[in-house]
Amino acid sequence: MSTTVDVPESSNVGKGKAIAVAPPRPGGGLKKGAAIMDFILRLGAVAASLGAAATMGTSDQTLPFFTQFFQFEASYDSFTTFQFFVITMALVAGYLVLSLPFSIVAIIRLHVAGPRLFLITLDTVFLTLATASGASAAAIVYLAHNGNQDANWLAICNQFGDFCAQTSGAVVSSLVAVVILLLLVIMSALALRRR
Amino acid sequence: MSTTVDVPESSNVGKGKAIAVAPPRPGGGLKKGAAIMDFILRLGAVAASLGAAATMGTSDQTLPFFTQFFQFEASYDSFTTFQFFVITMALVAGYLVLSLPFSIVAIIRLHVAGPRLFLITLDTVFLTLATASGASAAAIVYLAHNGNQDANWLAICNQFGDFCAQTSGAVVSSLVAVVILLLLVIMSALALRRR
Numbered sequence: 001m002s003t004t005v006d007v008p009e010s011s012n013v014g015k016g017k018a019i020a021v022a023p024p025r026p027g028g029g030l031k032k033g034a035a036i037m038d039f040i041l042r043l044g045a046v047a048a049s050l051g052a053a054a055t056m057g058t059s060d061q062t063l064p065f066f067t068q069f070f071q072f073e074a075s076y077d078s079f080t081t082f083q084f085f086v087i088t089m090a091l092v093a094g095y096l097v098l099s100l101p102f103s104i105v106a107i108i109r110l111h112v113a114g115p116r117l118f119l120i121t122l123d124t125v126f127l128t129l130a131t132a133s134g135a136s137a138a139a140i141v142y143l144a145h146n147g148n149q150d151a152n153w154l155a156i157c158n159q160f161g162d163f164c165a166q167t168s169g170a171v172v173s174s175l176v177a178v179v180i181l182l183l184l185v186i187m188s189a190l191a192l193r194r195r
Numbered sequence: 196m197s198t199t200v201d202v203p204e205s206s207n208v209g210k211g212k213a214i215a216v217a218p219p220r221p222g223g224g225l226k227k228g229a230a231i232m233d234f235i236l237r238l239g240a241v242a243a244s245l246g247a248a249a250t251m252g253t254s255d256q257t258l259p260f261f262t263q264f265f266q267f268e269a270s271y272d273s274f275t276t277f278q279f280f281v282i283t284m285a286l287v288a289g290y291l292v293l294s295l296p297f298s299i300v301a302i303i304r305l306h307v308a309g310p311r312l313f314l315i316t317l318d319t320v321f322l323t324l325a326t327a328s329g330a331s332a333a334a335i336v337y338l339a340h341n342g343n344q345d346a347n348w349l350a351i352c353n354q355f356g357d358f359c360a361q362t363s364g365a366v367v368s369s370l371v372a373v374v375i376l377l378l379l380v381i382m383s384a385l386a387l388r389r390r
Contacts, residue, residue: 073345127323154348156346
């Protein structure tokens with residue numbers, strides 16, 4: 001009987017974590033899967049936001065002719081909103097890369113709320129930032145495609161087809177990043193609850 | 196001694212909640228304050244989003260003269276983005292009104308995670324919606340104020356001063372709603388953690 005008493009005691013002393021891990025909580029496997037999914041989604045969001053920033057940042061088209069009225073050149077520099085887009089998307093991508101270690105910590109220490117709380121707070125802030133830049137760029141892209149009769153703004157996509165295609169692609173890519181960030185926030189909230 | 200034994204037992208039987216409330220958890224007062232603050236902030240967000248929708252929805256200006264080129268009338272109908280803004284802000288205001296009962300439940304039942312989880316999920320979704328409409332409207336308002344040289348879009352705020360002032364006010368009001376929703380999400384995450 002002395003051996004059966006000794007064994008659990010030595011294991012408790014040997015690994016300090018044994019106390020915390022001891023009772024196998026329900027839904028542990030589900031939580032682990034969710035934490036790993038968080039990491040994978042984060043990688044996807046990095047790719048989407050980096051792609052958005054790069055695509056928008058390299059958008060530049062000069063037509064091979066000009067008139068006396070205006071020079072036929074379009075680049076992301078021309079639109080303040082697109083400049084904002086490039087900066088914001090680069091910031092979001094940077095944050096997401098920096099958040100990867102915290103996501104790994106959340107996988108290893110499933111039942112510690114600290115990193116998850118840190119991630120959900122900053123995720124929400126950067127979700128807002130990404131949405132703001134994506135939506136404002138989308139508004140400008142829409143104008144570039146369709147123009148506006150009442151304000152007498154003409155569509156420029158007839159001339160600048162490549163420029164428009166590139167900026168539209170960047171907007172779509174940013175909206176992918178927004179959707180992933182939204183999923184990340186909701187998954188973090190669910191994980192915080194099931195603690 | 197029989198009286199002292201009877202009293203806690205009868206109180207346990209009398210109020211079913213007594214078991215749940217029994218151990219006074221640390222930070223209970225703080226949680227209650229945060230839950231009440233959530234309700235008050237929600238009221239503020241209702242006002243801000245309703246105000247934004249109403250201000251944008253009533254923006255309309257017709258100048259007392261016209262030329263053969265274009266009619267000098269501007270209303271939120273002229274811009275698809277502003278229509279989207281009105282619809283979205285009305286949706287956000289409607290959601291926020293419907294969320295008030297859940298916020299009250301979260302005040303009464305401090306330690307039940309259900310309503311709080313429901314609120315944080317939908318809050319995040321509507322935060323994204325409000326941000327998207329606010330930011331895209333801001334991009335158009337910026338264009339209306341400053342125009343864009345490269346795309347040959349002229350500023351229209353010289354003519355439509357009142358229209359521009361009203362739409363700018365609506366955008367500012369929507370950004371107030373966005374900031375409040377952001378605070379609500381972060382506060383909910385903190386409350387979920389301290390359970």
